[in-house]
Amino acid sequence: MAVRLFAKSLTSRAPRTARLFSTTVGQGEFPGGQTVPYVNKIHVLDPKDNEIIPAYRVMDQQGKIVPGASLPEGIDEELTVEMYKHMIRLNSMDNVFYDAQRQGRISFYMTAFGEEGTLFGSAAAIKPRDMVFAQYREAGVLMWRGFTLDQFANQLFSNEGDLGKGRQMPVHYGSRELNYQTVSSPLATQLPQAAGAAYGFKLAKEDRIAICYFGEGAASEGDFHAALNIAATRECPVLYFARNNGYAISTPVKDQFRGDGIASRGAGYGIPVIRVDGNDIFAVYEVTKKAREMILSEGRPVLIETMSYRQGHHSTSDDSTRYREVSEIKHWKDTNCPMNRLKLFMMDKGWWTEERDIALKDIERTNVLTALTKAEARGIPELHTMFEDVYAEKTPNLIEQEQEMLQHIAKYPEHYEGGH
Incomplete structure (x- = not known):
């Protein structure tokens, strides 16, 4: 109950606060259907007072x-x-x-x-x-x-x-x-x-x-x-x-x-x-x-x-x-x-x-x-998985990148144990 009542009170805070300002002297309607009350004295809402x-x-x-x-x-x-x-x-x-x-x-x-x-x-x-x-x-x-x-x-x-x-x-x-x-x-x-x-x-x-x-x-x-x-x-x-x-x-x-x-x-x-x-x-x-x-x-x-x-x-x-x-x-x-x-x-x-x-x-x-x-x-994922999942089918640029990677590994096999 405490949760429900507190959450509900927040939705009605604006009208309650408006009544604390001073005498209401009418209200105005603004674009978007918002209705705002007018008051006859300046009132500063300071969060320190909340x-x-x-x-x-x-x-x-x-x-x-x-x-x-x-x-x-x-x-x-x-x-x-x-x-x-x-x-x-x-x-x-x-x-x-x-x-x-x-x-x-x-x-x-x-x-x-x-x-x-x-x-x-x-x-x-x-x-x-x-x-x-x-x-x-x-x-x-x-x-x-x-x-x-x-x-x-x-x-x-x-x-x-x-x-x-x-x-x-x-x-x-x-x-x-x-x-x-x-x-x-x-x-x-x-x-x-x-x-x-x-x-x-x-x-x-x-x-x-x-x-x-x-x-x-x-x-x-x-x-x-x-x-x-x-x-x-x-x-x-x-x-x-x-x-x-x-x-x-x-x-x-x-x-x-x-x-x-x-x-x-x-x-x-x-x-x-x-x-x-x-x-x-x-x-x-x-x-x-x-x-x-x-x-x-x-x-x-x-x-x-x-x-x-x-x-x-x-x-x-x-x-x-x-x-x-x-x-x-x-x-x-x-x-x-x-x-x-x-x-x-x-x-x-x-x-x-x-x-x-x-x-x-x-x-x-x-x-x-x-x-x-x-x-x-466990081992690491296979290299080909780098080029999967993002698209249903590999795009030309992904195919090109994959080929470049494979060529690089073939050229320097000593740096890539087991082809990984």
């Missing part, structure tokens, strides 16, 4: 349901345990492959430490047919949909089993089968793409939405504004899911914007918004489910802002201790870790034990190491 948009929460830091809240509909022991198991699997994968990069076995990696609640809470609330447009920290969403450890490892090693055939840098996953668009490096490009795909779903009258993940740093890109405006004006069935984890690489939020986060921007585009405690997996699940219902029933986009914290470095190319204190990272890990919060809840309910926890972590680490070993031993 109330801070609240964050929805179900479970506190100690794993207790907060007063007045209850478990969201659909959450039971089976689903809760399954979400936690996936959090452990992702955490194990992040630890192993982060170390593998440090050992020089893969070239790049990004972890999701501290943001597991946003990933699995939202992934469990959407439908498999919904199209995912990810940024680069949403491996957990793909994992929830069934992407295997072997598939993750194959992509990271760019081997012959990689669905992308070795064309992408590590962590740029994609799966046509699982409705997960391939990640691309340029920041925020997925935002307008999601609006376009959603508009296509609308025209085709398909019962599904697009969900687009991005960080608060990406919201500083021009594509963010273009995408939200397109989605709002064309009434596209798209859910924009902002992960506000505190930092855009090394830039803290205080240096990124002066407004009330990302949620405050929704009103300017006429988009309902919901802010949620991103470290509370139950709250994320409930608001994502609610947002999806609103999108399909009301025929309009929704913006969610999850308030979380990035416990790890931005990537293996980053050392976050250069711009934030180790004590800050430790504080968030100790007091606001979404995995610990869910574990405490399950143990309090009798759904989990410390013994099961230790055993699961051992199993998942072993499974990840096995996937890594197998992927590392």
